[in-house]
Amino acid sequence: MQGTVAALLAEIVGTSAIDPSGNPGVIAVHPDGEEQISQICRLAQDHKWRLVPRNRPLVQQNSTPTVVLYTDKLVGISEYAPGDMIVSVRSGTPFEALQDSLRTKQQMLALDPVCDSHATVGGLVACAAYGPSRVGYGVLRDMVTGMRVVRADGSVIKVGSKVVKNVAGYDLPKLFIGSHGSLGIITECTFKLRPIPRHRTLFALTGSATEIARIYQEIMRRALSVCALELVGAPQSSPSSNSDDWMLLVGSDEVADAAQALQAQIQAIDGRVSLEIMQNSQVAEFWNRYRQELIPAATVLRVQMAPTRMVAFAASLRQVLSELGISVKWSLTLSEGVGKIYGHDRDPKNVETLVNTVVRQCQSTMASSVIEALPPEFLWTQPMMQSPRVRESELRLMQQIKDAYDPRGIFNPGVYARGM
Incomplete structure (x- = not known):
């Protein structure tokens, strides 16, 4: 099966752009542009393969062939207007490289996520990454004005625009921000920029x-x-x-x-x-x-609740984890009611204890929890997102959107509630 998948992909990208994984059923592919991504999406939909956009190794957890699609060849700024403070950049561009280019004009993308040097612009958008500065500058939903996305059938759609003031139609970029690659493959993003502050x-x-x-x-x-x-x-x-x-x-x-x-x-x-x-x-x-202290974390859990309850929640959870012998690092944006818990321990038993404890604490306080990262070797079979505040009608709407954009469920299945 793996040989057949590789052969079909090689017809699109060539054998040099295919990297068979050490995991059974997993093949990494490195397309060199949007057209090849479109062809891969059509192929995956026809054969019902799992298609996972990712920039780190994947451990296979079922028998369905999985194609891990890397965007490392989609790099560079496609358009930059410093006077308008707008930039369009290909999704595989390293975030640090983008910031370095903007810095020459005393501008920045006002985003400070905890990420390593391999983090790409498209990956950060797909994960709705953020950092402490969201209090003053907002989140990616406030910064992205447009994007290009490859759908499951291989068609390329443009959502949003390359201007700041755009009130035409639905604000579709927000649909893909934080979608974790479950609706399509982002190939280009357009951002609003900010001047670098003179005093901090x-x-x-x-x-x-x-x-x-x-x-x-x-x-x-x-x-x-x-x-x-x-x-x-x-x-x-x-x-x-x-x-x-x-x-x-x-x-x-x-x-x-x-x-x-x-x-x-x-x-x-x-x-x-x-x-x-x-x-x-x-x-x-x-x-x-x-x-640098948080980047090496093997386990990352995001929690969300009413801002007024965050300090008490953190103090209570810290006490419980301490009694269990679990050590973590914290980064909680109080005014936004959202935060992350970082675990560096890779021992499977301790990872399971940490995840279960955080999820239970969230459930008991009507808070939401999202598993953002786990050690690659750790197998987790429960939903990655759990929120007692999400109503059944909202889950149905999410499923309808998923079905509309990805009718055969090839894009990164299982990253949302109910296995979406």
Whole structure:
């Protein structure tokens, strides 16, 4: 079977662009453009293969042949208008390479996800990646104005546009952002850009969960203008912290005078916390260390709930995990009610304990949980997304959309609820 699949793919991309995996039934293919992707999609639909867009190895979990489609040859900026602050880029372009190119014009894609140097633009869009700066700059749904997508039948559709002000028809790009490759293969994205801030300040407040929660509520009550409001575990290297402490990161990308005014307001909030202030290069160095600590995580779980409950949820879950001997790292965007839990332990038993514990805690508090990453060798048979808040009517609508765009279910099956 695997030889037949490889032979059919070779007719499209050539034998040099096919990489048989060490896993039975899995074949990696590297098309060099949109036309080859279209042909592969038509072939997969005709033969009912699983087609998985991915940039890391895949472990086969069923008998259906799987074609892992890499977009590493779809690279480069296809159009860039610095004056309009708009860029169109092919989906296989490394995110870091895009930011490097934009930096020459003092511009940026205002996105700071936890990802390694191999992360691609299309992959980040498909996963709806985000980082702490979403508080000030928004998420990819606010940045993507258009894209090109290859459908299951091989047709190429253009959704959105290459202009910021576009009110024509449905805002279809939002449908594909966060779809995890389950509706089509993204081949190009168009983004709105931002100027690189001239001054950056980061306030790190360390204290107990009770104190951090009170300070967070006061920041929200005063409607302070911030670009980041992230809760992380307090570094144990800090002499003033203990194992129960948390660190609240409050970021500002405003001019120096505005940052000083924000500092005065933060210091005016009475609380038993320690305060560290970082500026410019120190801020960049801190966020780089933050990402480097989280990138190696083998297990990544995303949780979502009411913002007012996040600190209490995290404190309770941390206590439960500690009693189970499970160590994790935290990154919770408090004002958005969304966060991620990173586990570095690859032991299957500990991975299972971590996942089950987080899922149960979420279910007991009417919170949502999504499994974003697991060790490749760990087999998980439950739905990757579990949300008690998703109604049956919403699940039916999701299934109808999936059926409309992917009637034979070839695209990345099983990444959503109900095996979608």
